[in-house]
Amino acid sequence: MSVETVPDNIAITCRKLRKVFVLRNTRSMKESIVWLVKGRKGDLSKRFDALQDVSLDVAQGETVALLGLNGSGKSTLLKLISGVLQPDGGTVQTRGRVAGLIEVGAGFHHDLSGRDNVYLNGAILGMTEKQIDTMFDSIVEFSEIGEFIDTEVKFYSSGMYLKLAFSIAVHTDPEIFLIDEILAVGDEPFQRKCIKKIKELAAAGKTLFVVSHDLDLVSTVCERGVLLEHGKVIMDAEVHDVVRELRKRSEAA
Numbered sequence: 001m002s003v004e005t006v007p008d009n010i011a012i013t014c015r016k017l018r019k020v021f022v023l024r025n026t027r028s029m030k031e032s033i034v035w036l037v038k039g040r041k042g043d044l045s046k047r048f049d050a051l052q053d054v055s056l057d058v059a060q061g062e063t064v065a066l067l068g069l070n071g072s073g074k075s076t077l078l079k080l081i082s083g084v085l086q087p088d089g090g091t092v093q094t095r096g097r098v099a100g101l102i103e104v105g106a107g108f109h110h111d112l113s114g115r116d117n118v119y120l121n122g123a124i125l126g127m128t129e130k131q132i133d134t135m136f137d138s139i140v141e142f143s144e145i146g147e148f149i150d151t152e153v154k155f156y157s158s159g160m161y162l163k164l165a166f167s168i169a170v171h172t173d174p175e176i177f178l179i180d181e182i183l184a185v186g187d188e189p190f191q192r193k194c195i196k197k198i199k200e201l202a203a204a205g206k207t208l209f210v211v212s213h214d215l216d217l218v219s220t221v222c223e224r225g226v227l228l229e230h231g232k233v234i235m236d237a238e239v240h241d242v243v244r245e246l247r248k249r250s251e252a253a
């Protein structure tokens, strides 16, 4: 597969991205027997295009909101960009270090303490042990985890997971932040703190790609909006215009 040369100022490039999921339908005993008797003709599973021909460029320092109704493919696109999922067609390229806050606690090892997970996650995000040593206290302070830092993370609440994951990610100083709806699980004061931090990251020229159903929030944080519907990009414009269009479609739905 040929990989095109991407200009220096482009942080994320998606070309004709496609993701297919196989849906294995639950069948009744009778249906399964008929299927067997007929010589296993036909398929018990269905293929489903979660993303179709998605192409977009995100420039360095751009703040982009990925919007759409439930099931439109937002999380799938973020997972393809972060490398958590592989595409079934097309290409995706990123320039610079990527921090993905996609599934709360996804990068955590449940039987390890918060402290050990800070080192594990920091290393995954490209930090050396020395760098993590230097930042450790600041990571714990921002996360508000306090003495629970030495507790196994399987005993953390989802909000605690989020706080620690967010704190580690912002301390690793990545160029690109992928954020999926995770702010929803934090309490109000922490949400405010996260939003303040996200705005600081945007002001510092970081590239942000944010999935959220909180349209007021994304309107204040992001400049550009990309609207997905049934796995396709149907609008890519100034965020306020895209939010207006999504609200119109939501009312009609």
Ligand SMILES: Nc1ncnc2c1ncn2[C@@H]1O[C@H](COP(=O)(O)OP(=O)(O)OP(=O)(O)O)[C@@H](O)[C@H]1O
Binding pocket: 021, 022, 023, 050, 068, 069, 070, 071, 072, 073, 074, 075, 076, 077
């Ligand atoms: N692992 C999977 N296997 C099968 N289908 C999947 C899988 N992951 C996602 N899907 C399907 O792909 C479609 C897109 O899902 P995705 O999570 O990307 O949507 P979304 O826009 O993020 O939705 P939401 O707003 O509800 O979070 C959905 O129909 C979903 O059921």
